[in-house]
Amino acid sequence: MGRYAHTLSPHLKEHMPRKPYNWKNGPDLIQQHSIAKHRILQSYLAAYFRTLVSSPNQDVLRLTLVDGFAGGGMYVHNDTQELVKGSPFIFLDATREAEFLINKDRRKPIDLQVDYFFIEADHHAYSHLDKVLRDGGHGERIGNTIQLRHAKFQDEADGVIEFIKRKSPKNGRSIFALDQYGYKEVPAPLIRKIFSQLPSAEVILTFGVDSFLNYASDGKLTQALLDDIGIPDILQGRTIEEIKNSEKDWRLFIQSGLYRTLVTRCGAKHFTPFFIRNRKGHGDYWLIHLSQHHRARDVMIEVHWDNNNYFIHYGGPGLDMFQIVGYDPEHDAQHKGQSELGFEFDDIARSASITALNEHIPRRVYANDEGLSFGELFATTCNDSPASAAIYRESVGFLLEQKIVEVINPDGGKRRSAQQIKPNDQIVAPSQRQLFLS
Ligand SMILES: C[S@@+](CC[C@H](N)C(=O)[O-])C[C@H]1O[C@@H](n2cnc3c(N)ncnc32)[C@H](O)[C@@H]1O
Structure with a gap:
């Protein structure tokens, strides 16, 4: 006992x-x-x-x-x-x-x-x-x-x-x-x-x-x-x-x-x-x-x-x-x-998360003409994802590189890399894609 x-x-x-x-x-x-x-x-x-x-x-x-x-x-x-x-x-x-x-x-x-x-x-x-x-x-x-x-x-x-x-x-x-x-x-x-x-x-x-x-x-x-x-x-x-x-x-x-x-x-x-x-x-x-x-x-x-x-x-x-x-x-x-x-x-999970986000994020972004801000993307979806903000940033950086999305800063300038992305930046469908779709 x-x-x-x-x-x-x-x-x-x-x-x-x-x-x-x-x-x-x-x-x-x-x-x-x-x-x-x-x-x-x-x-x-x-x-x-x-x-x-x-x-x-x-x-x-x-x-x-x-x-x-x-x-x-x-x-x-x-x-x-x-x-x-x-x-x-x-x-x-x-x-x-x-x-x-x-x-x-x-x-x-x-x-x-x-x-x-x-x-x-x-x-x-x-x-x-x-x-x-x-x-x-x-x-x-x-x-x-x-x-x-x-x-x-x-x-x-x-x-x-x-x-x-x-x-x-x-x-x-x-x-x-x-x-x-x-x-x-x-x-x-x-x-x-x-x-x-x-x-x-x-x-x-x-x-x-x-x-x-x-x-x-x-x-x-x-x-x-x-x-x-x-x-x-x-x-x-x-x-x-x-x-x-x-x-x-x-x-x-x-x-x-x-x-x-x-x-x-x-x-x-x-x-x-x-x-x-x-x-x-x-x-x-x-x-x-x-x-x-x-x-x-x-x-x-x-x-x-x-x-x-x-x-x-x-x-x-x-x-x-x-x-x-x-x-x-x-x-x-x-x-x-x-x-x-x-x-x-x-x-393995980290790269699986990035791959999955690479698929999910464009769907969110394309669903709305104005796209959405990085901060909003994270705050409104993070409860449903095991990814951290750093992983989200990595994924958006990849999508940027692949020209699947564009990231626009509050002054209208384009971001070039993941490291530059700030919460107030807007993630949007690339202008070329929009032209192609219209
Ligand atoms: C899992 S143990 C806590 C372990 C402690 N948190 C640790 O990590 O070292 C749960 C403790 O809660 C006490 N306990 C049980 N019901 C309680 C209650 N309603 N309010 C406060 N303590 C309670 C138990 O006596 C026990 O010591």
């Missing part, structure tokens, strides 16, 4: 996708696929800080970092037995490193005014986190810049939102990491509330898609539960049995509906869903980044491209990647490989 010996109520067990951590006797074991998630958080925070402080005249940056499911703060790696830091330390270390990197070459240093909320419902985890934060030299910050709460995130959310509104009234700049075990602790309306009150908030949500599907498969998914999670319309008036009987791949059917409903109900303009795959074969989950600005999404997409070992994104490489969103070969007896339908963030 060992360190997982604590008992759970049968009701809670049903909803547990992964073995819950237990910090009763010190740090608990962590598996490699959870470390992948830590890497992403780390890389994202580093990229986030870099993007935010790009103006040379800035002298203060106000930010609030919320770890709504903070855990016990420290783990032991299951394979290597090394100590591994949990998400609260990832937040603290990312800020410290960013402060150093940002200011090392600046004449006028930027004052990073960062507040942290670490919220943890479990008593042992909370006490362990308190201890390791103090051991790590953060004791004096607890109660000042670090708010450590032994509570449920749902119960603290309103207070946290109010704090952020007071601190950053203009934009509510904040990141919420909501690393729930399963799928029901963060109802969609709660995320919608965060976005409606804090325009610059970003949310990184863990959603246990496998456990959701298993729960559904066992026939336990009720309308009441869906109402509680704030995604009432997934079943579209049918029962799981009816869906199973009529849909060839009912898991795929539910996942597509689930994903679309979830992001719509959360009220975010931009989003990226990614699978994190448990190599042991079950317990896959989504890490969904939600934000209100396409630039934030682009930063996250770049992070995914940089960490391609950890992510498999099922979908196509062009502007229609969600046609087969959530396809999981593990659940398809006919298909055991990943390369045919799976999308991985590697060099």
Whole structure:
């Protein structure tokens, strides 16, 4: 039995996708696929800080970092037995490193005014986190810049939102990491509330898609539960049995509906869903980044491209990647490989993305006499593509070279190469082609 010996109520067990951590006797074991998630958080925070402080005249940056499911703060790696830091330390270390990197070459240093909320419902985890934060030299910050709460995130959310509104009234700049075990602790309306009150908030949500599907498969998914999670319309008036009987791949059917409903109900303009795959074969989950600005999404997409070992994104490489969103070969007896339908963030995927965009972009551009601006092209299609702005630029550069499109700057001049392209430039069909067509 060992360190997982604590008992759970049968009701809670049903909803547990992964073995819950237990910090009763010190740090608990962590598996490699959870470390992948830590890497992403780390890389994202580093990229986030870099993007935010790009103006040379800035002298203060106000930010609030919320770890709504903070855990016990420290783990032991299951394979290597090394100590591994949990998400609260990832937040603290990312800020410290960013402060150093940002200011090392600046004449006028930027004052990073960062507040942290670490919220943890479990008593042992909370006490362990308190201890390791103090051991790590953060004791004096607890109660000042670090708010450590032994509570449920749902119960603290309103207070946290109010704090952020007071601190950053203009934009509510904040990141919420909501690393729930399963799928029901963060109802969609709660995320919608965060976005409606804090325009610059970003949310990184863990959603246990496998456990959701298993729960559904066992026939336990009720309308009441869906109402509680704030995604009432997934079943579209049918029962799981009816869906199973009529849909060839009912898991795929539910996942597509689930994903679309979830992001719509959360009220975010931009989003990226990614699978994190448990190599042991079950317990896959989504890490969904939600934000209100396409630039934030682009930063996250770049992070995914940089960490391609950890992510498999099922979908196509062009502007229609969600046609087969959530396809999981593990659940398809006919298909055991990943390369045919799976999308991985590697060099092959990069060139596949460019090829697909090379086909899709002209269609968009030709659909309208005036074409569209590069900024508009990216902002209106990026949610449906795994490509980053850099990849879009590369594709438009190729189309320019091939004379399939022209790119006109705001003064009416023509751009010659991908590097020159700016968001306000207009991508249009080439004049010769228009003559030819008319
Ligand atoms: C997946 S673990 C968090 C791991 C942590 N984010 C990390 O990366 O180190 C989920 C944690 O959320 C806690 N928890 C469960 N329900 C919660 C709730 N409603 N509000 C806050 N914490 C909760 C659990 O006790 C557990 O420690």
